[in-house]
Amino acid sequence: MTLSEVKTRTGLALHEVTLTYPDGENRLTALDRVNLEVAPGEFTAVAGPSGSGKSSLLAVAATLLRPDSGQVLVDGQDAGALGPGARTALRRERLGIVFQQSNLLASLTAVEQLLVLESVRGGRVRTARRRAEELLASVGLDGAKQQRRPHQLSGGERQRVNIARALFGSPSVLLVDEPTSALDHERGAQIVDLLAEVTRTHGTATVMVTHDRDLLGRVDRVLEMQDGRLR
Numbered sequence: 001m002t003l004s005e006v007k008t009r010t011g012l013a014l015h016e017v018t019l020t021y022p023d024g025e026n027r028l029t030a031l032d033r034v035n036l037e038v039a040p041g042e043f044t045a046v047a048g049p050s051g052s053g054k055s056s057l058l059a060v061a062a063t064l065l066r067p068d069s070g071q072v073l074v075d076g077q078d079a080g081a082l083g084p085g086a087r088t089a090l091r092r093e094r095l096g097i098v099f100q101q102s103n104l105l106a107s108l109t110a111v112e113q114l115l116v117l118e119s120v121r122g123g124r125v126r127t128a129r130r131r132a133e134e135l136l137a138s139v140g141l142d143g144a145k146q147q148r149r150p151h152q153l154s155g156g157e158r159q160r161v162n163i164a165r166a167l168f169g170s171p172s173v174l175l176v177d178e179p180t181s182a183l184d185h186e187r188g189a190q191i192v193d194l195l196a197e198v199t200r201t202h203g204t205a206t207v208m209v210t211h212d213r214d215l216l217g218r219v220d221r222v223l224e225m226q227d228g229r230l231r
């Protein structure tokens, strides 16, 4: 049994989360008493206008920003109650993050993008390589493409590598920021369908932030962000 199989998975919960930023003399409220629960295997989209707080919501859920008040629970663990080391461990072991901008390393092949995480963690290379290859194949990248560097892949293929990399640590929670912004409609739809599929097969509690309303029919639930409020 692997470590991931013994994880207790309850997904993501935000309770009454408020986040403010400094704004001259005042504070700007980016998140205003936000409540959100996403169960394992559930794919939730958060839509809303520019500046409504979507990226702030993801950053707080990713435990990268600490809210002014309220709780962020990942598999029932209160991120705010953890010290920096334990919070980093929580992020590494339970959270998968797909950023808007592909932040793949230019000099590494697709398979190495995943393995670099494993060498940081000190795992066994051969087992890790097999897992990386299987994951890349499962998101639609065949053997030859797994050996390509980012500039030799299309935007959609790079996004597939990002998704496989986010899944590599067997996360409970998958956070995805505007995954289709660099893609045309058809390729964007394929990426959202892929996210729906990995949410089912990997059982992740998935939250996707998006501007693209045409894609919202493909998710389990759509929530609207407006002026820092979620409904």
Ligand SMILES: Nc1ncnc2c1ncn2[C@@H]1O[C@H](COP(=O)(O)OP(=O)(O)OP(=O)(O)O)[C@@H](O)[C@H]1O
Binding pocket: 021, 022, 028, 029, 030, 048, 049, 050, 051, 052, 053, 054, 055, 056, 057
């Ligand atoms: N580091 C920061 N310092 C001060 N204000 C910020 C900071 N980051 C975001 N904001 C403000 O917080 C509010 C929410 O921003 P956020 O980036 O979360 O919105 P968004 O919905 O993701 O927008 P977009 O769709 O344009 O990416 C905005 O008014 C923004 O100007």
